[in-house]
Amino acid sequence: MPATPSQRGAATVRTPRRRRVDVSRRDDLVRQIEDIFLAEGFMSVTMAELTERLHCSKATLYSVATTKEQLVVLATKKFFGSSAEAIEIDVRAQSDPRLRITTYLGGVADAMRRNSRAFYADMVAFEPTAQIYRRNTETAANRVRELIDEGIESGVFSARDGVFASQIVALAIEGVQSGVLLDRTGMSAADAFAELGHLLLHGLLR
Secondary structure, X not given: OOOOHHHHHHHOOOXXXXXXXXXXXXXXXXXHHHHHHHHHOOXXXXXXXXXXXXXXOHHHHHHHOOOHHHHHHHHXXXXXXXXXXXXXXXXXXXXXXXXXXXXXXXXXXXXXXXXXXXXXXXXXXXXXXHHHHHHHHHHHHHHHHHHHHHHHHOOOOOHHHHHXXXXXXXXXXXXXXXXXXXXXXXXXXXXXXXXXXXXHHHOOOO
16 A cells, blocks of 8 residues: 555654764763753753763763653753652761751752852753752652651650751742742852751841
């Protein structure tokens, strides 16, 4: 049965060729892409520019992700995932509940300092990455609650103050994520997380 004109037209549509790339090369490309996005944002960076700057072919880049959106999501997930892993290693090294909390929030602050203003603006404006950010800030709020609960169980924190503090932290992190707290204070997300850790344990005392 002869093909219809539309079928013949469809048959000529070509998708980007995907080249097999070894795991180490792929990981290196993702790391470089992550660094570029964190430093410059991702809205204005095209796939063609990435192939030129990474000194790779389009086929190689498409082996990592077939669309720019997939590439952005992949790099964003990698940023949050690797940051969380590094922070937890530092937290586990601390035995004092107070230091565990400041280490955790300080680690979050250090991670967020890797974000340029351009990346942060792009991340919260692009719904797929905004969802990733929301999930990770929710995880951070839950993790601080766990650390406070551990401090209560060990007798370092009082139960009444600990429960109240955990709710304050959750609201503060929600305010950072939504941007409301940042707009009202003029702080960056990184500075807000660092200040939260200090305020939680030291209050307003000089």
